[in-house]
Amino acid sequence: MLIRQPKKPLPARQPHLPQAVEAPQEIRATSVQRNTGGKPADTLGTQNRRIIRTHLYDQIDPLKAAAMGRDKLRIQIESLIRRICDEQRLQLSRQEEEVIGEEMLNEMVGIGPIQPLLADDSVNDILVNGAGQVFVERYGKLELSPITFIDEEHVFNTAQRIAAAVGRRIDESHPMVDARLADGSRVNVITYPLAIDGTTISIRKFMRRNMSLEILAERGAMSHEMVEVLRRAMLAKLNVIVSGGTGAGKTTLLNALSQKISDEDRIITIEDAAELQLQQIHVVRLETRPISAEGTGKVDQRDLVRNALRMRPDRIILGEVRGGESFDMLQAMNTGHDGSLCTVHANTPRDAIMRLENMVMMASMQLPLEAIRRQIASAVNLIVQVERMRDGARRIVSITEVCGMENEVIQTQELFGFKTTSIDAKGNLSGQFVPSGQRPHFYGTHAHLFEGQA
Numbered sequence: 069m070l071i072r073q074p075k076k077p078l079p080a081r082q083p084h085l086p087q088a089v090e091a092p093q094e095i096r097a098t099s100v101q102r103n104t105g106g107k108p109a110d111t112l113g114t115q116n117r118r119i120i121r122t123h124l125y126d127q128i129d130p131l132k133a134a135a136m137g138r139d140k141l142r143i144q145i146e147s148l149i150r151r152i153c154d155e156q157r158l159q160l161s162r163q164e165e166e167v168i169g170e171e172m173l174n175e176m177v178g179i180g181p182i183q184p185l186l187a188d189d190s191v192n193d194i195l196v197n198g199a200g201q202v203f204v205e206r207y208g209k210l211e212l213s214p215i216t217f218i219d220e221e222h223v224f225n226t227a228q229r230i231a232a233a234v235g236r237r238i239d240e241s242h243p244m245v246d247a248r249l250a251d252g253s254r255v256n257v258i259t260y261p262l263a264i265d266g267t268t269i270s271i272r273k274f275m276r277r278n279m280s281l282e283i284l285a286e287r288g289a290m291s292h293e294m295v296e297v298l299r300r301a302m303l304a305k306l307n308v309i310v311s312g313g314t315g316a317g318k319t320t321l322l323n324a325l326s327q328k329i330s331d332e333d334r335i336i337t338i339e340d341a342a343e344l345q346l347q348q349i350h351v352v353r354l355e356t357r358p359i360s361a362e363g364t365g366k367v368d369q370r371d372l373v374r375n376a377l378r379m380r381p382d383r384i385i386l387g388e389v390r391g392g393e394s395f396d397m398l399q400a401m402n403t404g405h406d407g408s409l410c411t412v413h414a415n416t417p418r419d420a421i422m423r424l425e426n427m428v429m430m431a432s433m434q435l436p437l438e439a440i441r442r443q444i445a446s447a448v449n450l451i452v453q454v455e456r457m458r459d460g461a462r463r464i465v466s467i468t469e470v471c472g473m474e475n476e477v478i479q480t481q482e483l484f485g486f487k488t489t490s491i492d493a494k495g496n497l498s499g500q501f502v503p504s505g506q507r508p509h510f511y512g513t514h515a516h517l518f519e520g521q522a
Contacts (some may be wrong), residue, residue, distance in 0.1 A: 252342060
């Protein structure tokens with residue numbers, strides 16, 4: 069049974085959060101600002117909600133509730149809410165009872181008031197700035213949602229539940245946590261004393277849509293000529309770096325590029341949080357492990373790259389290069405693992421090269437700068453720059469080919485760029501993808517692969 073049978077009739081207590089709630093802290097509260105029938109949800113009465121919540125948790129076994137199916141649990145919760153309303157003489161409509169029931173359901177088996185945002189495919193990012201502000205990103209633009217938390221404790225309890233699900237903890241001694249939800253979404257939590265204005269939760273949603281290069285072109289992210297260059301680059305097993313800022317669409321583009329990889333290749337992916345959705349049959353997925361609460365057990369990307377080299381990979385895909393693993397990745401690219409892919413945070417292709425140089429030097433490699441540059445020039449073939457522009461649209465603004473070294477400088481040539489032509493009153497950009505007129509160098513070195521192709 070889900071219900072705990074009370075030993076005596078329910079007492080008419082004066083609820084006060086958190087003292088009145090005897091259930092585990094992490095599933096106490098829920099949103100008080102959601103629309104129902106055109107009215108703000110708070111018109112249902114915060115006091116009524118707290119009364120229902122208090123008595124509901126008195127009668128529910130949380131462990132059994134977590135083990136039940138969502139539909140069965142919903143029926144149990146709605147039945148209990150009707151009973152509580154009768155015993156406490158609360159005047160709520162059936163629709164209002166269902167709204168509270170859904171909120172309580174999200175508290176018990178979801179992540180509270182922001183659970184509906186996870187199911188909204190138009191939302192890319194969910195940003196909780198304390199109890200009173202929940203922003204979402206839709207189509208590249210941020211907007212304030214009507215959803216709020218009851219108080220700081222409610223936000224903190226939600227953060228604790230997220231951390232506990234991946235075996236982590238969040239408190240004053242461990243005020244920062246990176247986690248991954250069950251659906252693959254990435255979560256970062258930072259709380260007091262580092263977050264002065266309240267616990268902050270940042271969620272980068274796992275996008276179920278796995279878009280191809282052709283679909284991205286149809287949506288205006290690149291031209292069809294650029295698709296053909298990238299298709300040939302993958303066929304020729306070029307080593308490609310996808311460069312861009314936060315939220316620019318690097319992982320989306322990496323997924324699209326990976327669709328052009330042959331099913332005959334053994335692919336090993338290395339990520340902090342598994343987001344890549346490769347369709348090939350021979351894929352080995354590796355994921356880093358953060359340090360435990362005891363300070364042990366950490367496995368970073370550099371450890372995984374080194375291990376991957378012993379796994380007979382044809383291609384290595386590194387979700388994001390940010391440290392010493394950059395040197396090992398360059399070594400892999402230079403020792404027969406052609407067709408490898410990775411992403412890097414940078415604003416231009418030239419910045420991406422400089423970032424690689426700096427990361428290799430940060431790896432405590434006692435190498436002169438010229439030697440590092442030669443490693444990069446011989447390992448990297450193509451840099452694809454993606455950008456989230458001021459109108460929120462994500463576009464490939466440059467495809468740049470690395471052409472070797474000359475006078476201790478890495479030589480590059482831009483194959484395509486994006487030129488803005490106008491901006492309308494709403495801030496929407498108009499522009500065109502402009503070819504440089506330069507023939508890709510790899511077209512000549514891999515001409516045998518393109519015979520008979522247009």
